[in-house]
Amino acid sequence: MDLAMSEAETLEKTPGGPLGTGPAGKPRSLWSDAWFQLRRNPVFLVSGLLILFLVVISIWPSLIASGDPLECHLSKAQEGPEPGHPFGYDSQGCDVYTRTVYGARASITVGVCATLGAALLGSLLGGLAGFFGGWWDALLSRIADIFFGIPVILGGLVLLSVVTSTTVWPVVGFIVLLGWPQVSRIARGSVITAKQNDYVQAARALGAGNGRMLLRHVAPNAVAPVIVVATIALGTYIALEATLSFLGVGLRPPTVSWGIDIANAAQSIRNAPHMLLWPAGALSVTVLAFIMLGDAVRDALDPKLR
Amino acid sequence: MTPEPMLEVRGLVKHFPLTRGILFKKKIGAVKAVDGVDFDLGSGETLGIVGESGCGKSTVAKLLMNLERPTAGLIRYKGEDITRLSGRALKAVRRNIQMVFQDPYTSLNPRMTVGDIIGEPYEIHPEAAPKGDRRRRVQELLDVVGLNPEYINRYPHQFSGGQRQRIGIARGLALRPEIIVADEPVSALDVSVQAQVVNLLDRLQSELGLSYVFIAHDLSIVRHISDRVGVMYLGRIVETGTDTEIYEHPTHPYTQALLSAAPVPDPEARAHRDRIILSGDVPSPANPPSGCRFRTRCWKARERCAVEVPLLAVPEGFAPGGGPGAHASACHFAEERHVVPNGA
Amino acid sequence: MLLQVRDLHVEFRTHDGVAKAVNGVSYEVDAGETLAVLGESGSGKSVTAQAIMGILDVPPGRITGGEILFQGRDLLQLKEDDRRKVRGAEMAMIFQDALSSLNPVLSVGEQLGEMFVVHRGMSRKDARAKAVELMDRVRIPAAKERVGQYPHQFSGGMRQRIMIAMALALEPALIIADEPTTALDVTVQAQVMDLLAELQQEYHMGLILITHDLGVVADVADRIAVMYAGRIVETAPVHDLYKAPAHPYTRGLLDSIPRLDHKGHELYAIKGLPPNLMAIPPGCAFHPRCPRAQDVCLTDEPPLYAVAEDGARESACHFWRETLRDA
Numbered sequence: 001m002d003l004a005m006s007e008a009e010t011l012e013k014t015p016g017g018p019l020g021t022g023p024a025g026k027p028r029s030l031w032s033d034a035w036f037q038l039r040r041n042p043v044f045l046v047s048g049l050l051i052l053f054l055v056v057i058s059i060w061p062s063l064i065a066s067g068d069p070l071e072c073h074l075s076k077a078q079e080g081p082e083p084g085h086p087f088g089y090d091s092q093g094c095d096v097y098t099r100t101v102y103g104a105r106a107s108i109t110v111g112v113c114a115t116l117g118a119a120l121l122g123s124l125l126g127g128l129a130g131f132f133g134g135w136w137d138a139l140l141s142r143i144a145d146i147f148f149g150i151p152v153i154l155g156g157l158v159l160l161s162v163v164t165s166t167t168v169w170p171v172v173g174f175i176v177l178l179g180w181p182q183v184s185r186i187a188r189g190s191v192i193t194a195k196q197n198d199y200v201q202a203a204r205a206l207g208a209g210n211g212r213m214l215l216r217h218v219a220p221n222a223v224a225p226v227i228v229v230a231t232i233a234l235g236t237y238i239a240l241e242a243t244l245s246f247l248g249v250g251l252r253p254p255t256v257s258w259g260i261d262i263a264n265a266a267q268s269i270r271n272a273p274h275m276l277l278w279p280a281g282a283l284s285v286t287v288l289a290f291i292m293l294g295d296a297v298r299d300a301l302d303p304k305l306r
Numbered sequence: 307m308t309p310e311p312m313l314e315v316r317g318l319v320k321h322f323p324l325t326r327g328i329l330f331k332k333k334i335g336a337v338k339a340v341d342g343v344d345f346d347l348g349s350g351e352t353l354g355i356v357g358e359s360g361c362g363k364s365t366v367a368k369l370l371m372n373l374e375r376p377t378a379g380l381i382r383y384k385g386e387d388i389t390r391l392s393g394r395a396l397k398a399v400r401r402n403i404q405m406v407f408q409d410p411y412t413s414l415n416p417r418m419t420v421g422d423i424i425g426e427p428y429e430i431h432p433e434a435a436p437k438g439d440r441r442r443r444v445q446e447l448l449d450v451v452g453l454n455p456e457y458i459n460r461y462p463h464q465f466s467g468g469q470r471q472r473i474g475i476a477r478g479l480a481l482r483p484e485i486i487v488a489d490e491p492v493s494a495l496d497v498s499v500q501a502q503v504v505n506l507l508d509r510l511q512s513e514l515g516l517s518y519v520f521i522a523h524d525l526s527i528v529r530h531i532s533d534r535v536g537v538m539y540l541g542r543i544v545e546t547g548t549d550t551e552i553y554e555h556p557t558h559p560y561t562q563a564l565l566s567a568a569p570v571p572d573p574e575a576r577a578h579r580d581r582i583i584l585s586g587d588v589p590s591p592a593n594p595p596s597g598c599r600f601r602t603r604c605w606k607a608r609e610r611c612a613v614e615v616p617l618l619a620v621p622e623g624f625a626p627g628g629g630p631g632a633h634a635s636a637c638h639f640a641e642e643r644h645v646v647p648n649g650a
Numbered sequence: 651m652l653l654q655v656r657d658l659h660v661e662f663r664t665h666d667g668v669a670k671a672v673n674g675v676s677y678e679v680d681a682g683e684t685l686a687v688l689g690e691s692g693s694g695k696s697v698t699a700q701a702i703m704g705i706l707d708v709p710p711g712r713i714t715g716g717e718i719l720f721q722g723r724d725l726l727q728l729k730e731d732d733r734r735k736v737r738g739a740e741m742a743m744i745f746q747d748a749l750s751s752l753n754p755v756l757s758v759g760e761q762l763g764e765m766f767v768v769h770r771g772m773s774r775k776d777a778r779a780k781a782v783e784l785m786d787r788v789r790i791p792a793a794k795e796r797v798g799q800y801p802h803q804f805s806g807g808m809r810q811r812i813m814i815a816m817a818l819a820l821e822p823a824l825i826i827a828d829e830p831t832t833a834l835d836v837t838v839q840a841q842v843m844d845l846l847a848e849l850q851q852e853y854h855m856g857l858i859l860i861t862h863d864l865g866v867v868a869d870v871a872d873r874i875a876v877m878y879a880g881r882i883v884e885t886a887p888v889h890d891l892y893k894a895p896a897h898p899y900t901r902g903l904l905d906s907i908p909r910l911d912h913k914g915h916e917l918y919a920i921k922g923l924p925p926n927l928m929a930i931p932p933g934c935a936f937h938p939r940c941p942r943a944q945d946v947c948l949t950d951e952p953p954l955y956a957v958a959e960d961g962a963r964e965s966a967c968h969f970w971r972e973t974l975r976d977a
Contacts, residue, residue: 031417197412197413197415198407198408198409198412198413199412199413199414199415199423201368201371201373201405201407201413202405202407202413202474202477203426203430204373205371205372205373205400205404205405206400206404206426206427206430206431206477206481207396207397207400207401207430207431208426208430212430216415216418216426217415220415220417221415221416221417358835358836358837359835466923466924468923469923496690496691496862496924497690497862497863497864497903497906497907498690498902498903498906498919498920498924498939499923499924500906501906501907501908501917501918501919501920502919502920502921504908504917505916505917505919508916523835523836525836525910526907526908526909526910527908529908529909529910529913530908530909530913530914530917531908549913550913553910553911554911563837564836564837565910567836567837567839567840568836568865568910569836569839569863569864569865569866569868570865570868570910571864571865571868571892571904571907572868572892573868573869573888573889573892574889574892574893575911577869581840583837583840583841583844584837584841585841587805587806587807587808587838588805588835646910646911647911
């Protein structure tokens with residue numbers, strides 16, 4: 001097919017080129033475009049650094065806390081700060097600083113695992129429902145509605161009170177169970193939107209099978225909203241874990257968790273406010289960081305705002 | 307007309323059911339998007355299908371591409387009905403019939419590079435090109451449609467509308483199809499770029515021997531590119547013939563109205579032309595008028611039109627082969643009327 | 651003179667740089683006159699209209715120079731409050747997409763009547779009667795029965811009529827119609843265009859008709875201004891322009907349209923692409939695509955040369971004489 005080309009040369013000589021070519025004319029995918037946006041967004045930089053810090057200390061808490069969170073001296077109960085123990089002691093005489101640092105691990109683990117679980121389950125089910133439609137979609141949407149209807153706190157009190165395990169997994173499982181419908185709704189909607197694009201029809205007209213259409217054409221164009229809700233949900237899941245632990249049905253001692261510490265501190269808030277201040281502050285900052293990150297990611301991935 | 311048509315369409319019908327209820331759907335009616343369409347497409351020929359929005363022309367394109375299954379009717383490609391095919395047989399037919407879409411912004415996957423988009427046909431049909439050869443073929447295709455072969459690693463959003471449409475055309479050509487179905491391929495483009503793309507389609511046809519089904523609402527572009535033209539109204543072809551027959555000797559009132567309303571960039575030609583301004587709007591395809599579907603807007607309508615469906619055939623009073631006025635027209639009262647002035 | 655735009659400049663600040671959308675546009679419209687502003691996407695035709703109406707998105711847009719004299723007042727010097735009073739009452743706009751310009755949760759009667767309630771302080775009842783009158787005016791059948799219906803219950807052509815009625819409500823001196831028939835079918839297009847032209851005569855309004863379609867404007871416009879890369883490249887009375895364009899761009903546009911009266915061979919195609927507004931070519935912005943370009947076109951920006959002595963025709967081409975002669 002070596003045809004004489006008359007328009008080709010003239011077309012390429014046009015200076016400037018169309019709008020949308022990067023300044024350097026380098027190929028830029030939408031992902032690298034989004035990354036370019038993110039790097040210049042101070043909200044992303046602040047929240048990103050904070051989250052990086054939290055992840056590092058949840059993996060290696062001993063980097064900044066040399067003590068043992070379970071080593072307590074009842075004699076020091078509720079005492080204020082002293083050298084080496086900048087945050088003071090809690091009701092059991094444990095070091096609040098060490099416990100706050102070690103508490104990050106539980107929060108991050110629950111947050112990340114629950115988010116991954118809910119995002120995978122939700123986008124799988126919602127994505128398939130949106131792509132195939134029909135009775136499968138109708139059935140799945142009704143099931144999601146049922147889970148939406150479960151009151152979170154009441155459900156947690158009922159379901160988790162029968163659990164005796166002291167690991168994080170029952171809490172993670174519970175949050176996934178309640179969290180996936182939200183993700184699945186978003187995934188379903190964005191798959192339906194992506195599915196209607198002509199390029200999906202074009203692939204079908206070429207003879208592409210469902211697998212190729214879904215993985216190559218629909219999923220990459222539908223994943224952005226899922227990432228955005230998942231990032232924002234991560235923050236709320238961490239808050240939910242703390243709430244459940246506070247109520248006594250989430251994580252249980254000897255696991256170290258901000259929620260447990262807040263529950264303990266709340267009983268003596270009048271005589272020892274410092275006990276509440278640090279774990280509650282750490283929790284708020286962490287939740288805020290994830291929600292800010294979600295906002296920044298949404299701004300970068302939503303082309304309408306650009 | 308060629309003796310052995312590439313494509314024969316007979317009695318093509320597509321009704322989209324209107325349903326109510328979520329889990330238990332109840333049919334409450336149907337949108338009769340396409341309601342009995344027949345045509346042939348010869349080898350190397352261009353058939354233009356022209357009509358207003360909602361006339362069913364895009365649904366015809368989807369049916370030809372097997373993107374929708376017809377409610378009734380046949381589409382024969384080289385004698386074989388392709389509407390009931392599936393699996394491997396369908397995939398094989400798809401190599402030969404490809405499509406160019408209207409909207410250059412939604413027809414290219416924004417997450418894929420131009421090379422991946424044009425190369426995808428080879429991934430789906432690995433037998434069409436050996437693996438090592440694909441990149442070279444993609445670059446060749448870029449060259450054929452008038453784009454710099456070095457653009458292979460760029461993304462669609464870095465191109466203008468006209469360039470994107472060229473990429474879409476290159477993708478359609480990759481498997482060396484015999485038939486291209488083009489659904490409004492230039493209507494989303496700027497005037498100065500439309501001509502480039504129309505010329506490209508023209509050139510590709512003569513060099514590659516393609517057959518086109520060219521669907522559009524723009525009458526002048528359809529005339530320019532088509533050998534034969536079918537005019538659609540509410541799911542049916544109301545008049546069909548060669549470009550001269552349709553444009554210079556129209557006999558169906560709808561065709562005449564359409565031609566007389568076509569915007570013509572010449573104030574003087576317009577001043578002399580016979581203007582027919584239709585009253586009202588196109589009725590809903592969910593509830594089309596009985597008899598002749600155009601009768602609700604037609605100035606010639608009589609009782610007969612409400613009862614008797616006019617057939618698409620050479621009308622009585624026109625001897626077959628008796629001049630350019632004698633072509634298929636679905637009107638009980640067909641008569642020639644010259645509505646396109648010279649200079650238009 | 652009803653409206654005079656003088657040397658208008660508009661810029662858009664974006665991530666990738668400054669896009670110069672309008673670069674020194676001047677045009678005027680008199681009462682009872684129709685000016686068609688013709689251009690492709692990115693030519694600045696709609697941005698100019700938005701600047702006149704005062705509905706430009708600021709930021710990212712910014713008017714960097716020029717004046718817009720409307721009935722003798724410079725609109726750009728007015729306070730936003732005074733500007734708002736001009737908008738709707740003295741000048742009105744009709745958009746391409748009637749469905750998204752109408753509020754889906756209000757009946758068309760309420761939306762039409764709103765104009766009278768807000769600007770004229772009429773009672774709801776009187777406003778409704780006015781709405782029916784207007785719908786009659788734009789020839790919507792059974793106006794009395796349909797006044798309580800919602801936008802989605804009307805067809806595209808009828809919705810565009812409602813938009814026209816809304817623009818006419820307060821009998822403005824100037825109407826700007828931005829691609830008013832582009833979204834409509836051919837047979838409906840003609841109806842709407844005729845209606846608009848007729849009403850304009852009746853009310854003796856100035857009409858600015860913005861379009862990309864050379865065919866649509868041919869029989870309603872008095873004068874045409876052709877825009878390219880944010881500048882006016884040619885203005886002319888409508889007959890003269892179609893008969894003998896004095897700018898190679900206009901010429902190219904006319905030649906690239908397929909004809910209805912005969913089949914023709916290869917179409918003339920203007921080579922290349924419309925310019926990037928962030929990097930408009932120096933000299934004449936059209937030179938990279940121009941078959942007539944000489945060295946001077948690469949360096950000297952052509953002024954608007956007077957083609958006719960009375961100033962009714964102008965062309966921004968160094969070689970307008972040759973272009974006109976070869977037409």
